[in-house]
Amino acid sequence: MEKKTILAVDDEVHILELLKYNLETNGYTVITVETGEAALDLLSNEKIDAVLLDVMLPQIDGLEVLRRIRSTEKIKKIPVILLTAKSDEFDKVLGLETGADDYIAKPFSIRELQARVKAVLRRVSEDETVQIEQNFISTHGLEIGLESKIVKKDGVPIEMSLKEFELLKLLAENPGKVYSRDVLLEKIWSYEYIGETRTVDVHIRHIRKKIEQDDSNPMFIKTVRGFGYKFRED
Amino acid sequence: MEKKTILAVDDEVHILELLKYNLETNGYTVITVETGEAALDLLSNEKIDAVLLDVMLPQIDGLEVLRRIRSTEKIKKIPVILLTAKSDEFDKVLGLETGADDYIAKPFSIRELQARVKAVLRRVSEDETVQIEQNFISTHGLEIGLESKIVKKDGVPIEMSLKEFELLKLLAENPGKVYSRDVLLEKIWSYEYIGETRTVDVHIRHIRKKIEQDDSNPMFIKTVRGFGYKFRED
DNA sequence: TGACTTTTAGAAAATTTTCTGAAAGTCAGC
């Protein structure tokens, strides 16, 4: 995998240092700028894979920068993660409606930052390969539309909630691999979320109720006692 | 699973007690020290799996301790979770190139503490196993799937319980090496049991029943009378 | 060979883990 380049935009230098340091540790190239103008300038001239954008910026603010990115043909598809200082709902909603791919409320943890950047980049690369590669998983009458988010059992559409879908998708994408409840919680539930591991059980149960023929002998999601769950391996 | 050792560093004794009590309940060994000097000293001399480090410390402060950890070859990879007292301290820490693996703002919930420690330790062990890049051990018709947790004998899947699997895996990973019952108990069961226990024997017996052809002449797990057990060596 | 130690064996008891149904809590949309 070639190194991805992240553009970080913030007027506070110490935040830029934080971002740069931690993302470079993760194998990204990081360019930092302190103003919206500089950001737009760089975006037009350099190959940037993702942008971390502070909402509060002098002169052109973050939302305006985002708006301009989205209305410039050449760079409109670059994923943008907004950084918001205040964590009130207004900022969040406004940010998302402006076309941001994700947002992080300050103060944020390093883990959260890394995870969200990774997630956003992954989504993009998935989008690129979707046209060529399969966008659904199909096995033994079960179809999982990765793009359409639709699950079908023997051709019959089945309603899935968000968590159920993500859980099923993750397991089905890695058949045979056992995921512990802890890992599932971290991967599907938020990085910050501290929850009960029984939560996973309940969601698994809901999924099973919807897709399994025989509850006592599930053919898709198997329980691996003492370890966790896994999807069937053919 | 082998017991992990956590080093907790804080100048407030009651915080140390809190950390110690709650993490020991979770099955960790906890060493507590009140100064950065003592922490660095311990890190060089003891096997520490993770560090909980208060930012505010007399003399050498937490950030300096962290810096020294990261710049000391032998201990630079030990995960460190910073504890920050005030939320503005938290903000400040976030802006620095600390290299911490995670942060917890005081006052923290016990649950959060436990979850983060667990998560940090898991990430480290994942990193370790990734480097091996091996998904299964295979020898003489016996396959041990490390990810799928499936054991196959001549292609036929065999059900293994948690302890059985871990025991078999440990032995098979180190063929020819003799493990005493005490060592096995510590590595897999993680307790220092004083006295006699036939627990290991019973589990070995269960494994043999499942994978050995000829009970009286085991080809995989050999008994080393007076010492313990070992996996076949080719 | 005989006495002693160690390992194996089967089965019962204890513990742990998972499943289940129901209730409580959250959140977005009206």
Next chain:
DNA sequence: GCTGACTTTCAGAAAATTTTCTAAAAGTCA
């Protein structure tokens, strides 16, 4: 603010595993 869908928590039941127990077999050494 209310409603309904979804998510999470809870507690008891069920299932499976782990540990203990007792007895017997096998190995060791003088």
